[in-house]
Structure formats: C-alpha cells, structure tokens
Amino acid sequence: MKINIIQNLDNFSGTILIPIFETDEKNEVNITFDGLEIPVKLFSGIKDTHYLAEKNNNIYLFIGLGKTIDYKALKTIFRRISAKQKEHFNLNLALVLPDQLTDNQVEAMISGLLLGTYDLGHFKAEKKVHPILAPNFCLKLVTDKDYLSIGNKAIKIAKAQLSVFNLVDLPPNTATPKHLSQWAKYTGEKYGFEVEVLGHEASKIAGLDAFLAVGKGSENEPQFIIMNYTPKFEEKSIKHVGLVGKGITFDTGGLNIKTAGMVHMKCDMAGGGAVLGTMQLIADLQLPIKVTAIVPCAENSVDAKSLLPSDVINSYSGHSIEIIDTDAEGRLVLADGLSYLVKNFNPNYIIDIATLTGSSVGTFGYECGALFTNNEEMSKKLQKSGDAVGERLWPLPLWDVYKSDIESDIADVKNYSGKPVAGAISAAKFLEFFTNEHAAWAHLDIAGVAFGDDEFAKSKHATAYGVHLLTKFIENI
Ligand code: BES
Ligand code: ZN
Ligand code: ZN
Numbered sequence: 001m002k003i004n005i006i007q008n009l010d011n012f013s014g015t016i017l018i019p020i021f022e023t024d025e026k027n028e029v030n031i032t033f034d035g036l037e038i039p040v041k042l043f044s045g046i047k048d049t050h051y052l053a054e055k056n057n058n059i060y061l062f063i064g065l066g067k068t069i070d071y072k073a074l075k076t077i078f079r080r081i082s083a084k085q086k087e088h089f090n091l092n093l094a095l096v097l098p099d100q101l102t103d104n105q106v107e108a109m110i111s112g113l114l115l116g117t118y119d120l121g122h123f124k125a126e127k128k129v130h131p132i133l134a135p136n137f138c139l140k141l142v143t144d145k146d147y148l149s150i151g152n153k154a155i156k157i158a159k160a161q162l163s164v165f166n167l168v169d170l171p172p173n174t175a176t177p178k179h180l181s182q183w184a185k186y187t188g189e190k191y192g193f194e195v196e197v198l199g200h201e202a203s204k205i206a207g208l209d210a211f212l213a214v215g216k217g218s219e220n221e222p223q224f225i226i227m228n229y230t231p232k233f234e235e236k237s238i239k240h241v242g243l244v245g246k247g248i249t250f251d252t253g254g255l256n257i258k259t260a261g262m263v264h265m266k267c268d269m270a271g272g273g274a275v276l277g278t279m280q281l282i283a284d285l286q287l288p289i290k291v292t293a294i295v296p297c298a299e300n301s302v303d304a305k306s307l308l309p310s311d312v313i314n315s316y317s318g319h320s321i322e323i324i325d326t327d328a329e330g331r332l333v334l335a336d337g338l339s340y341l342v343k344n345f346n347p348n349y350i351i352d353i354a355t356l357t358g359s360s361v362g363t364f365g366y367e368c369g370a371l372f373t374n375n376e377e378m379s380k381k382l383q384k385s386g387d388a389v390g391e392r393l394w395p396l397p398l399w400d401v402y403k404s405d406i407e408s409d410i411a412d413v414k415n416y417s418g419k420p421v422a423g424a425i426s427a428a429k430f431l432e433f434f435t436n437e438h439a440a441w442a443h444l445d446i447a448g449v450a451f452g453d454d455e456f457a458k459s460k461h462a463t464a465y466g467v468h469l470l471t472k473f474i475e476n477i
Contacts, residue, residue, distance in 0.1 A: 001114055002138040003151040006094070009034060009142060014092025015059040016142075017081065019109065020045035021100070022067050033096075036060060048077065052088070059088050072390020074105055075112040082116020082132065083456060089131040097143040103150050104388070110154035111161075113139070118165050120457050153285065157471070160281035161464035163187070164273045168451065168462030172250035172266045177215070177297035180247060180269065181223035184276060184295070191283035193229035193291075208296075210315035211336040214329045215298030217254060217306030222298035223247075225272075226340075227279050229291040239477050240290040242347035243279075243470065244337040246330045246354030247272030247297035254300050254307055254326030261358075264460055268330070270450035271354035272297060274466030281471045289474055292345045296333035300326070312411045316340055317434055320411035328416040330356045331427050335434040342436045349378065349477070350441040352431065353466050359423025360396075361448035368392040369449050369465065372428040373442035382442055385472035391465050393444065402429050 006012065018033055022045035031038040031045070036053050043051035047066030052059065063081060065074065082089070095113070097106055117130035131137060141147050167175055167183065181197040188195035203212050203224050215222035225247070231238070248268035252258060258265065272295035279293050307313070311323045313332075317339040321332065334352055341350060360370040369386075371393040373379050379395055386393045405417035405426035413433050417426050428443050435441045449465045 001132050001155055003110070003141055003148065003155070004138055005146070005148060006140045006142055007144060009094065012092065012094055012140065013056075013058055014090060014094065015061060015088050017061050017063060017093070017095045019063045019065050019096065019098065019101075021065050022046055031062065033060065033062070038062060047073070050081065061085060061088060069105075070390060071104055071108045071388065075108040075115070075390070078109045078112025079116040080455065082113045082130075086116070086130055091131065091134060091137055092140075093132070093137075094140040094142050097141055097145070097147060099144075106147055106150050107154040107157070110139070110151050111158040114155060114158035115161060118162055118456070120169055120461055122166075122170060156281060156284045157468060160277040160284065160467050163280055164277035164464040164467055165462045167273045167276065168267055168270050172299065175266065175269065176220040176249055177223040177247065177299065178221065180249065180272065180276065180295065180297045181225050184225045184227060184279075187276070187280050188227060191280055193227050193279055193283045196226045198224040198226070206316070207314075208316050208336045208340065209313055210321060210332040211296045211298065213307050213313045214248070214300055214332050217303035218299035218301040220249070220299050222296070225295040225297060227293040229279060229283050231286065231288045231290065233288070234290070235288070238288065238290055239349070240292065240345070240347040241474055241477065242341045242345055242350040243275045243291065243293040244334055244341055244350070244352040245272035245275030245293070245295045246334055246356065247295040248330055248333065249297060249299045251300045251327070251329065252302050254329060255302060256309060256325045256327045257302060258327060264451060267451035267460075267462070268355050269297065270462065271352070271446060271466065273462070274353050274446070274450075274464070274470065277464060277467035278470040278474075281467060282474055285471070287475055289477060291474065292341065292347055294337045294341050296337045298333055300329045315434070316343075319413060319433070322408040322411040322414040324414050324416040324418050328427070330354050331415060331430045334431055338431060338434045339436070342438055348440060350435065350438055351382075351444065351470065351473070353444040353446055353470070355447040355450050356445045357424045357427050357447055359427075360445040363396070363424060364394060364448055366448050366452055368394050370424050370445040371395045371442065372398050372445070374398055375440045375442065378440055378442045381476060382444075382469070382473055385476060386469045389468040389472055391449070391469040393469070396425055396428070398425070398428055398432060402426055406430050406433065
C-alpha cells in the first residue's frame with residue numbers, strides 16, 4: 001500500500017472516506033461535505049456508525065468517531081470499514097484528514113485500513129485480493145499537513161502486525177519451528193537484521209538442555225533463533241534491549257496432556273511471533289537502538305521420547321530442573337532463552353513475552369496482559385507504551401514469598417508448585433531464577449490477549465499483541 005497527499009478533492013473521483021466527530025449540536029445540525037447534506041437523523045458522527053452517499057459517481061463514506069476516541073477503537077473502526085466495505089474501495093481511495101486530528105489518530109486510521117485487508121482463509125481454494133493490496137493502489141490523504149512520514153510509519157506498523165497475524169494463525173503443521181526460523185532469516189535479510197539459528201545439534205553442543213527437553217517428543221526439529229539488530233549509525237551511548245519470546249508452535253501439554261482448549265494451542269508461539277514482528281518493525285523503522293532477540297521454537301508433543309513428569313533435566317544456566325508438569329513447558333524454553341541472552345549479550349533491558357499461563361487469563365481475562373518486574377522505570381514505561389496503543393498491561397507481584405512454590409527437593413528448582421494457585425506469579429518467579437538477578441528484566445504473560453474473538457472472524461485468531469507495545473517501549477527509551 002502506498003500513500004500520497006492531495007490538498008483537495010477537485011480532481012479526484014472514486015471513494016472518499018470522511019471521519020466525522022460527533023459534536024454537541026447533535027440532533028440539530030446536518031453534516032455538509034462537498035455539496036452533500038446528510039440529514040442529522042440518519043448520521044451524526046456517533047461512534048461505530050457510518051453513512052454512505054453518492055454524488056457524481058463518487059462514493060462518500062462518512063465514518064462516525066464519537067466525541068472522543070482512543071487509539072485502539074479508532075484503529076478497529078478503520079479496520080472494520082476496510083474489511084467490510086471493501087466493495088466500495090477501488091484504486092481511487094481518498095481519506096479526508098480534518099485539522100483537529102492528532103498524529104496518533106492519523107496513524108491509527110491508516111494502520112487500521114491496512115489491517116482490514118487480512119484474510120484468515122490461508123488454505124481456501126479461492127481467494128479475493130483486497131483492493132488496497134493491488135500493486136498500483138495508492139491512498140490519497142486529503143490534507144494541508146505533511147502526513148507522509150506518519151502515514152508511512154502507520155503502514156510499517158500494520159505490515160509487521162499482518163506478519164504476526166499470519167505466523168500465529170497458520171496451523172502447526174505449517175508454522176513449525178523451521179518455518180519460524182526460515183521466516184526470521186528471510187525477514188532479517190529483507191529488513192536488515194542478523195539471524196543465527198541453532199538446530200538440534202548446535203543447541204546440544206551449546207548446552208541448551210531445558211530448551212531441547214521440551215521438543216524431545218516432536219518430529220519437528222527445535223530451532224533456537226537468535227537475532228541482532230544494530231542501527232546504521234551506532235553511537236557510543238546507545239542502549240541495548242534484549243527480547244525473548246516463547247515459540248511453542250503447538251502445546252499438547254506433553255504427557256500431562258491438555259483436556260480443554262488444546263485446539264487453540266497453535267497460539268503458543270504468539271510471544272515469539274510478537275518478538276519476530278517487533279524485529280521486522282524496528283528494522284523497518286530503523287530505530288536508533290541495539291536489539292538482540294531470542295525465540296526458542298519447539299513443539300510440545302506426546303511420544304515415548306517425551307519428557308516424563310518427575311524427570312530432572314539440566315539447563316543452559318547449569319541449574320537442574322525437576323519437571324512436575326510437562327504442560328509447564330514455556331518456562332523451560334524461556335529459561336534457556338533468558339540465560340543465553342544474559343550470558344552472551346547482557347543487554348541493558350530484558351523483556352520476555354509469552355502465552356505462559358492459564359492463570360493470567362483467569363486474572364485479567366482477554367483485555368490485559370500481566371506485567372512482572374521489580375524495575376519501577378520499566379514498569380511505568382511498559383504500561384505507558386501499552387496504553388498509548390491499546391495493548392494494556394497491569395502489574396502482578398514478584399515477592400520472594402512466592403519463591404517457595406518452585407523450590408525442589410531433588411533439583412535446584414521445579415517447574416510447577418503442583419498447586420492450582422498463583423500460577424502466573426510462580427511461573428514468573430521461575431523465569432526470574434534464570435535472569436541472573438538482572439536489574440532491568442520484565443516478563444509479560446500474554447496468554448489472554450494474544451489470540452482473541454472479535455468481529456473479524458468466526459474463530460479465535462491472532463491479535464499481534466506486543467508488536468506495537470514493544471516497539472513503542474524501544475522507541476521511548
Ligand atoms: N500454553 C499454556 C498457557 C496458555 C493457556 C496459553 C491459555 C494460552 C491460553 C502453558 O504452557 C500451560 O499449559 N500452562 C499451564 C501451566 C501449569 C501446568 C503449571 C497452565 O497455565 O495451566
Ligand atoms: Zn503448556
Ligand atoms: Zn504453552
């Protein structure tokens with residue numbers, strides 16, 4: 001999708017999108033635009049309403065924004081318009097940008113339009129190409145202001161989110177660990193970051209035993225993806241951010257096999273997906289910051305070779321782990337991801353992101369990710385970054401009183417307390433054990449927000465939660 005700017009509609013013919021804020025004169029004054037008058041009884045700018053009109057072969061689509069609107073709601077409205085009114089879209093599409101819009105609002109609208117092109121029918125015989133995706137499509141922004149760089153940034157954000165929609169929604173027999181590592185290599189080359197992948201043999205030599213233990217029962221070889229982005233102009237004082245994303249391409253639970261909800265477990269690489277999408281986006285935006293990202297990818301399957309409950313395994317850190325429950329596998333791959341990051345790169349900030357526990361879903365439902373950190377500055381900045389883009393986070397404690405939950409009699413640590421309480425917190429305490437007391441580490445449990453129900457499909461599907469949040473955080477450092 002390309003954009004350019006036009007000052008007025010004088011020489012334009014096609015479809016025109018006109019965002020309208022609701023005013024206090026509601027129910028009194030008709031909206032007028034380009035010689036058209038819309039009866040106020042039919043449309044007054046109320047949020048989530050729209051009105052179609054036609055004049056001189058042009059289609060006018062008025063879009064209600066209410067009196068005030070937040071980033072996420074605005075983006076969703078434009079995604080909806082793009083997804084559900086596409087029969088009115090053609091190569092000539094104009095978006096009118098009234099003066100009172102903020103830069104963020106313009107960004108949300110343009111990103112939303114591009115996200116509206118997403119089609120879940122990856123394996124359908126017949127696929128229709130959304131008009132916006134036609135090779136010579138160009139969105140005209142009708143404005144006096146120079147919105148080009150904001151518009152292009154909005155496109156980059158949506159492109160990274162679309163990448164994550166694809167990765168997470170693809171079925172586990174397509175989106176295997178190899179698929180993710182190949183995606184990382186291809187994307188690294190295209191956008192400009194380095195990618196190294198450790199397969200089974202290399203991971204064994206490196207000592208990534210906890211990571212390898214999870215994938216033991218699978219036909220699909222695990223892949224430990226390591227990515228490095230370095231800005232073109234590297235300054236001495238430049239900060240270094242480390243990311244780790246859970247890349248379980250399917251979670252059967254292992255021998256502690258899942259009963260409820262297994263069908264949704266292709267989403268268990270959504271933390272890894274968020275990290276992959278973030279790498280695409282920061283490289284595309286050429287952010288002036290160094291980022292190292294690790295996505296340990298494996299499938300948690302059932303087999304004679306699978307981990308047994310009560311097995312004791314080793315880990316990259318050298319600490320032994322008692323396996324109480326094979327369904328608590330995410331923390332095992334993250335443990336090695338975190339230890340590897342700290343030992344080999346020791347970045348200034350570390351954030352891991354994972355669909356880690358059902359417990360976090362029980363606490364926050366589908367609207368908010370769980371945030372764990374002892375670093376006040378990171379806590380505030382992460383929450384602020386999330387609020388700005390409609391990806392909410394709320395803190396839960398990391399108090400040491402919860403440490404006893406993961407103390408093992410036989411090994412250095414155990415992967416589950418065995419008790420159905422404080423699950424998200426004890427999982428976070430387990431991860432903390434592998435951070436070597438890093439002073440700026442945060443853990444995001446996104447089990448409730450990575451995969452959701454909404455108006456855009458009949459079944460649960462990817463949200464790309466985390467891509468924009470992590471990028472915003474990195475941008476604001
Ligand atoms: N992948 C799941 C967590 C999950 C739940 C993700 C719901 C997305 C939606 C994770 O590996 C898991 O199975 N966690 C267990 C841990 C328990 C066995 C200690 C859980 O939370 O029940
Ligand atoms: Zn699990
Ligand atoms: Zn899992």
